[in-house]
Amino acid sequence: MAQQNIQFSQYIFNSLSVNPAYAGYKEELFAQLALRTQWAGLKGAPQTGQLSLDGVTESTKKNVGLGVQITADKLGSQTANSIYLNYAYRIRLNSDDTKRLSFGLGAGVTNYAIDGTSLRPVEQDDPTVTNGSLSSFIPDARFGVYYSSPRYYVGASVMDLFSGDVSNDIFNWDTATQQNIKRKRHYYIMTGALFELSEGLKLRPSLLWKEDFKGPSSLDLNAMFVFADKFWIGGGIRTGVNLWDKEFRQGQTLSNSNSLSGIVQFYASNRFRIGYSYDYITSGLSSVQNGSHEITLGLTFPSKLNRLLSPRFF
Template sequence: MNNFFNLKIAVLIFVVFSKVSAQADAKLSSYFFTPMTYNPAYAGSYEGISLSGVYSSQWVGFEGAPTTLVFSGHGTFINSHTGMGLDVINDEIGASKETSVTGNYSYHFNLNSKWKIALGIKAGVNSYTLDYNLLAIENPEEYSGFSGTVNNMNFNFGTGFYIHDDKFFVGLGIPNILAEKNRNDQVYVLSNNNKYYITSGYKFEMSEYVSLQPTIMTRLSKGESQSTMFALNSIWSEKFYASLNFEPSVSVGSFIGVRFLEKYMIGYSYDASINSFSRYNDGSHSFFVNFRLEDFWKRERCSCYSF
């Protein structure tokens, strides 16, 4: 396959992928590490303070493939019912780059002696940049409107909730309910629809030290195909972590992680494409780090798969 044909494929995928995913919420295979990015109600879901970093490189070997860098921190503050957190996300896809910074607030309270509910909101800003100079267009004179750099800033506001007991949880998150339109002087680059994330899971206590938790996340958006990911997560003695995930007709992957000195964790995941695009990439790699502390309130941890 010659370089020119590779270039045409890259430009085509960039255009298609930009229309459905740029300015959207980063969807990492091991989504259970950063649930607050999809649903602000998860702020404070861990009984202490948790700080996580994620670096993901998708479609390795494919020029212009997406890379994502996430920082997510949350904990309980003010009182045992109040969760607060911060997300910083940087996405680079081909010639486009998006950076978002959002604050999260949640309030947790008891429905009865067994069930609890958390309600959350998030607010922040998204910065979007598209550099046409990085695109190799065969006949530039035919695309006079595509030149220079597009820079846009949008405000972000989202909401969500989840309900749980000591084993089961289910939640709905809308990371951004404000319409976003990014454009240059002549054409729209992107118009982003609302996305709805439905998450659920159940924890099985296999023994005093081992637990298994199947989870599911479904993303719904007008004008886009439904996306659903299944994962089976396991924990050994709060020290060793493993997960298998599957997104029908898209990818299959796994994760391993280890916690040491109680406060620190590192992990790695690999995902392989299972569609026709698998011929053009060598899979996706993600690296995780986590640091956590106990806080004064020490509220009981959510049954959701949180760190």
């Protein structure tokens, strides 16, 4: 009933991590490296690295976007390494080609591994805890829709489409128990806008809703100020939201408070950008860790036409 999927504070710079229909949005070949250390100072806390590459297949119609994501995640004794291929069909909606509606599909495989020798169960003969090392390959798919215009965007996606089947256990070391780890489907709704405050100053607010209908609903609210299209600074709030009663809350008094984020991004050149974010934890973990750090590096490769595209703020 806890968090399963990786979360990035800097998803606002590259939404491919939560929506396959985003592939090709920048209309140039774009590569990003993201490194995240969550809950620094807490032993066994999540550490994540992700490398992504996406672009359009041709520079004239730009109707097809392709992308690849390679992710490595470590949480305590468990690791999850995955590769996903993403395909997006991008429909042109107006004559000056500033509005697009994309439908995306992603498919890939994840290698889940657990080192049971590093676990310390209270009862040494606990049948629900493996005492060895296990590894499994789990195929999966994802689907998304993404609309973009110069002033706003909106998208929706579902990840882990194959999850929920009884045969899709991540680890199955004891057939007599129902406590083996299973994936759950995850749903995302995202939207954002761009406002021109003055010459050389823009405001870019955004929202990301994350839901699995089992654990807590999660909401990210972000706002970034953009100076001269080169320097971005802002922050965000990540919090739980209770729209209806869920089974996991019975007998619990979990706080909705999660974290506050400070985010900066700087374009060292027209093609290379650097981003950094720090999450200040406001939940019950605040006293046992030192926050979460995230660094992103983005590189855009010029197109063959050498045509200057309008800035991509989403």
